[in-house]
Amino acid sequence: MTMLCPAFAFCLPESLAFQPRARLKKHMAHTPTQEAARTAASVPPRHEDLLVQVGTRRDRAAFRTLFEYYAPRLKAYLIKNGAAESAAEEIVQNTFVTVWEKAAQYDPKKSAASTWIFTIARNRRIDALRREKYVEIDSDNPALHLAASDAPDDAYADAATVEKLHAAIETLPADQAALLRMAFFEDKTHQAIADETRIPLGTVKSRLRLALEKLRGGMALRKKTQGQAHD
Template identity: 55%
Template sequence: MDAVTPEDHKQLMARIASSRDKAAFAALFGHFGPRVKAYLMRSGSAPDSAEELAQEAMVMVWRKAESFDPSQASVSTWIFTIARNKRIDAYRRMNRPELDENDPALVPDAPTAPDDAYADGEVSQAIRAAVETLPEEQAEMLRKAFFEDKAHSEIAAETGLPLGTVKSRLRLAIGRMRKQLKEFEE
């Protein structure tokens, strides 16, 4: 049977849906297979890719034939919509590469060795102690700049001090901290 009219297409779909009629599917495939491939190629798919996508679309027609509703769309509209969706899915897969599980950004950090954790704790304590020895105006600038992550201009606006004063106090605070923490630089 050579499917040429929309009514013939409906009958073929009904036979595929009701009894998995292979002859009806072959006729439908013979009619729509080349047209779907041509449509996919016009849509930008390479010939090999268009062939594969057309095959996938027609397999979907076979599997989902019972879900075809002639009151919603014609057979050709339904088939070309499936093909279009297959093309979109393939495009999305192509533009969203597989994750490389060995990517350093995805590998969790190794647990901190106990001696390193202890040393980190000692450094943290030394920094806190060094900040406590600073004059209050320098310690305040240091806290705002480093712990609150504020820009120098933000600190100046917030405190009402000139920008140069903020920078001078930070420079003095960092110089004093450096002297006190010299043993940890090694």
């Protein structure tokens, strides 16, 4: 069974929930520093708030909560993408060391915690497995931040607007969602997907194209050619 499973999870409304609430609550019971962040209804803090606490207060309990949620998932993702057990463990460690070091730069207005952690894990994975540095867009260079701040209200990846995207994903038929996952996140060639799924190569390509077109439509992006790529 696939680890990252049922790409069909794409299609489940539940998959919108980033935080497993029961699990978070368990850890929250021991973290008085986070009590303030909880509402009267004892809603667990959002991962974004935890990450901000790590950045601003060096809050170890918040850090641990994030670790306990993301570490096993990241490890599963890494192993699924070809890392050996020991290498995956090492990359998870490197990822969380970087999360701690960079947490002060995290801006919840610009990205969801899950997206931010995912990009760090992706970059650490390439450092480790390919022995090369991934070109990171958000370096510490002010020139790049200038470009990012041009459209702060339009940021696509903050926790609230990410849901819009997920809604688009959920409209994808399961077969298209599964192919997307294989093509883009498991880095399989179209031929390898065709062999594995026993779907003819031409069908694989046309379904991927359909899926991408739907995502584009769902992201409320104007259908445009490359030549008109500006907003």
